[in-house]
Amino acid sequence: MLHKLVPPFGTSASRGATLALALAAAGIGVAACADQPTVPITRTEDTSGLALDVEFQLQLSLMGVDGRIEERFAEMLGRDIDQDLAETGRLLFFDPILSMTQDNSCSGCHGPNVSFNDAKSISVGVGNNGVVGPNRTGPFNLRRAPTIINAAFYPNLMWDGRFASESLDGFDNSAGFRLPQPEGNSLSDLDHLLMAQAFTPVADRIEMTGFDFKGDNDQIRAEITRRVDEVDEYRTRFATSFPEVAAGAPLDYEHIARALAEFEFTLIRADAPLDQYARGDTAAMSPAEKRGGLLFFRDPAACFECHITLGYANQMFSDFESHAIGVPQIAPVNTNAIYDGPGQDEDFGRERSTGDSGDRYKFRSTPLRNVAYQPAFMHNGAFVCLDNAIRHHLEMERSLAEFTGEHLEFGLRAKRGPDRPMIQGAHEISRIPRGTLNISDFADLLAFVEVSLADPEAHPDALRHLIPSTVPSGLPVHDFQYGSTAPECR
Ligand code: HEC
Ligand code: HEC
Incomplete structure (x- = not known):
């Protein structure tokens, strides 16, 4: 017998029902009798x-x-997530203050409405129209932004793996982190590969920096950090996570990178x-x-x-x-x-x-x-x-x-x-x-x-609550298009 008359308990029964409803809504006929498989299974062996x-x-x-990979995350990190810092990171992730041109943020290319992927086939960085979705316009970059969900588990990052932990473990910096020049291995004292990665998008001309500001990557980061440091809410927030900031020290880009990575640590969706x-x-x-x-x-x-x-x-x-x-x-x-x-x-x-x-x-x-x-x-x-x-x-x-x-x-x-x-x-x-x-x-x-x-939990609807209504800089949050028109597949 291929199908049980009484649906089994648990999620598959309810998912099956949801799928049938979705198909019906889409005008796709499903057999009136739920016991009837829609695609005949022709195998002889028992494959069900x-x-x-x-x-x-x-x-x-x-x-x-x-x-059990998701439940092992805290153990791999060796500590609990700092929720205050992650919250600061979330606000920074959505805040165009991190782009020198003030028109893009991490969320412009890694949008919650597309499960922190790119809304476009190829990223649109600086010079965009503030929309994240099919209607985003502006000059295209080179590649599509992959999702940052679960990226904390990766031993290397990017489409060609060029950001890598030499130990093959993003949580272990003992053999160093290798990035392209000019960063090279200079960020190897950070605790996690994502912290090192967070140094780079802000200094990428076509992604977030634009072409007007003159200066090298360090100078770009210094200027961005100075701008963040001028926002009282960010200073207050960073002060709760870093005693040196509480004691009056100026922000360092490393604080920002740590906050961004901490937010990314909350984006584990592997269940x-x-x-x-x-x-x-x-x-x-x-x-x-x-x-x-x-x-x-x-x-x-x-x-x-x-x-x-x-x-x-x-x-x-x-x-x-x-x-x-x-x-x-x-x-x-x-x-x-x-x-x-x-x-x-x-x-x-x-x-x-x-x-x-x-x-x-x-x-x-x-x-x-x-x-x-x-x-x-x-x-x-x-x-x-x-x-x-x-x-x-x-x-x-x-x-x-x-x-x-x-x-x-x-x-x-x-x-x-x-x-x-x-x-x-x-x-x-x-x-x-x-x-x-x-x-x-x-x-x-x-x-x-x-x-x-x-x-x-990685569905766009389950991530919608992460979009802040306002960000501490007061700059406009992007317009995230939900429910975009999916192409007809199959
Ligand atoms: C030879 C190694 C290799 C094998 C075998 C392989 N893949 Fe892939 N797969 C890749 C590479 C490399 C990419 C990314 C290519 C690119 O983006 O240019 C990829 C991309 C994908 C993607 C797109 C994911 C995304 O986020 O864009 C899917 C889906 C996928 N593979 C599924 C499969 C399935 C299913 C099979 C078995 C039929 C398979 N792959 C076998 C190497 C492989
Ligand atoms: C202009 C679009 C754009 C912006 C803005 C942007 N990214 Fe990305 N991101 C990309 C693209 C494209 C890639 C892949 C690049 C490649 O492989 O060449 C990527 C890759 C990544 C990866 C690696 C994921 C993986 O699967 O290896 C992480 C992590 C990441 N970005 C985090 C961030 C953070 C944090 C910010 C903000 C500081 C940010 N990005 C801003 C487009 C963007």
Whole structure:
């Protein structure tokens, strides 16, 4: 029997009901009898019951998925989160005072309305119109901002991993933190990689600084710090967390960086259905998701070759290595970034930071938790439908040949970089055909990535309360567009 007449207790029953309601609202017919599976399952073996659970539980234990990474956070940090400092960090995160141009903030590119991802396929930094959502306008930068949710668990940061903890552990600075120049390893005495990272966006010309202020990164940070220090509310807030500030010392950029990182520490959202399942709630995932999970972790799909969970990956679904998987090259018409290649319509990926042509077109395997809440996928948001992003992995050359970019906004559709050099350069691991999955296999795999890895607490609606109505500088908070029009996928 495939379906129980009485729905099982627990979350999957209620989620099933919600899905049916959502489908009905969307005008998609569901069989009147809830007992009737909509997609016929043609397999002969029992892939829905006890045997499936036994198999999947074994697979998860082999992969080190125990569903407890979120509860280990404080232990990894070695202390509790300083809630006062995190609150200061939250206000700074949303406050355009951190941009020299006063028109952008961290939240301009990592918006709560898109689960702290980018609302655009490629970031728009300085010169924007104050909107965070599809209607954001201004010159495009180079890449899409990945989410900062769960970034505290990452051993390296950025699309090419160029901000790295040498110990392969963001919480451990004993081997130093390696950043690109000019910061280099100078920020290695900070306690966490996110604190080091927080030094850089404010000094990035196209993201937050603009082109008018003359000075190096240290001078930019000094000026920003001076401005923050002039705001009484920030001084009072920092004084509660740092005795030296309470004693009258001027603020240092390090105080700001620590506050921003502390806020990011509060953005751990790693309690997805998969985690509940791994902790023993077998009803937390549907049979389709479990079958999809088995496909993910095994041949022929073998997603786990790069999206790993064991060891330093902290169950984040990335090996934090860079691979060339031939994502379509899109280039904006209006940009303030410098693109690569003869047509200036390419992104050479990791080669940009290593200078090694062997790293051309390589990008870090993206951590996959909460990926369902993203408006766009890959380093340049070339795909706006999750199924296409996954399908690309299975058949890279076909995906490139069929890619039209029709889902992209016009300013990103007009110019497209060449495919040929990317196909030639694709790393052998990405050339292994992932196997052509049949339609129901693909649906299962998609269900796993989309549903099982999504923590409901990372949904944009669950993050809305983090948007402050005003910020201490008095500058305007951005206009976060909620409920944007999602493209039709599948
Ligand atoms: C103009 C848009 C923009 C602004 C503003 C911005 N970011 Fe980002 N952020 C990005 C982009 C784009 C990347 C990826 C860059 C790359 O890999 O080349 C990124 C990467 C990150 C990452 C690494 C995430 C990962 O998966 O490795 C963190 C953390 C982060 N930003 C935090 C911040 C903080 C904190 C601020 C404010 C001080 C900020 N960002 C401001 C666009 C922005
Ligand atoms: C060869 C290593 C490799 C394998 C195997 C692999 N991936 Fe990826 N994956 C990547 C890389 C690298 C990226 C980022 C590429 C980019 O942005 O240019 C990525 C990106 C993604 C994304 C987009 C995430 C985002 O936030 O943009 C999804 C979804 C994804 N992979 C799912 C899968 C699935 C499902 C499988 C198995 C069918 C799989 N991957 C197999 C390397 C791999």
